[in-house]
Ligand SMILES: Nc1ncnc2c1ncn2[C@@H]1O[C@H](COP(=O)(O)OP(=O)(O)OP(=O)(O)O)[C@@H](O)[C@H]1O
């Protein structure tokens with residue numbers, strides 16, 4: 001039974017999951033991407049396989065280190081995928097988007113898929129029923145919005161997200177929370193509606209670190225799965241790294 005280490009290096013967090021066959025047995029975040037930080041995980045779980053999705057300039061020594069200890073695959077546009085990428089420059093697509101789309105297609109193979117990632121940035125990823133990833137949209141994520149208003153003004157404080165805020169903010173903090181959180185929810189719902197107008201049989205999936213803030217605010221029916229990206233990585237690993 002293979003044990004697979006799936007790694008997802010995003011701009012905010014470095015995350016990982018250990019699969020025993022297809023079951024998730026461990027979920028963790030890493031403080032950095034040096035081999036010495038990952039070594040204890042290899043020692044504890046002894047993964048036979050490993051796949052990395054990275055959208056950052058990760059530690060250059062890491063792929064060689066992981067290749068020494070596991071059957072390793074670095075996800076890229078050149079990987080075998082359950083989707084095709086018939087768009088301008090496939091090499092520029094974030095690996096995390098390829099993983100999310102692969103998971104959506106494996107779960108809902110007959111439908112139009114809109115897979116949404118709520119991380120440092122929001123990504124909207126559209127895959128048609130022929131399993132062609134045609135792109136979508138990228139917009140600022142939740143913390144980026146809070147930070148941008150703080151960093152680009154003289155007086156706005158840095159505010160944390162909170163699920164308990166009024167629609168009509170009554171002070172600076174709640175005005176900022178309403179603006180960011182209601183604004184994002186309306187953006188996400190609005191984009192879903194626009195896709196639905198084009199594709200009646202649309203399956204919407206949402207994942208990413210900020211999904212918990214939004215799943216209750218969205219009016220559209222959506223499939224929420226915090227491990228969607230990792231499920232995509234496991235699937236891609238099986239295709240490339242049997
Ligand atoms: N323990 C945590 N530490 C930091 N952020 C967290 C944590 N838990 C949830 N979050 C939220 O998750 C968001 C980051 O989501 P995620 O980890 O999916 O992004 P990422 O993969 O690093 O980014 P991207 O792929 O867009 O570059 C943060 O903006 C934050 O609001």
Ligand SMILES: CC(C)(CO)[C@@H](O)C(=O)NCCC(=O)O
Nearest residue numbers: 055092093094096097121123138
């Ligand atoms: C948009 C992010 C930052 C989301 O993690 C990542 O997917 C990325 O760096 N993408 C590269 C550009 C693109 O996907 O078209």
